[in-house]
Amino acid sequence: MPWLYLILAIFGEVIGTTALKASDGFSKWSYGGISIIAYGIAFYLLSIVLKTMSVGVAYAIWSGVGVAFVTLIGIVLFGQKLDFFGYLGIALIVSGVAVLNLLSGSATH
Structure with missing residues (x-):
């Protein structure tokens, strides 16, 4: 579980x-509200x-996978661009998460 x-x-x-970006510095409160609620849910679930x-392992997975998905969303929805080293950095983050999940016995205690 x-x-x-x-x-x-x-x-x-x-x-x-994603909602935080769309809120435009909280000038669009509907997105700001979504952001606050979503972060609250995320932190509650992470605490469980x-x-x-x-x-360390939970946070590495949480943040690493989150970075990869937010980067993809930034590219697709917001038209953001990455250079070669940006893609390389994201690949290294994803690789690190894969190593933690597949090779390390540290994931649970």
Whole structure:
């Protein structure tokens, strides 16, 4: 169950960050409100995950996957651009998350 909560926490964080960008500095309160609610849900779910998963691993997965998804959303929805090193950095983050999940026994305690 912690993995399901972690996935849902990641979605909450991605939704919150996307809405934060769309809020235009909280000048569009509907998006700002979505951002606040989504972050609240994300942090609550992450707090549940931290009962059974080490904080470093949980946060690495949460933030790493979130960075990858938010970057993709930034490219698709907001027309943001990355150069070669931007893509390389994102690939390294995703690779690190994969190593934690596939090779490390540190994910749960």
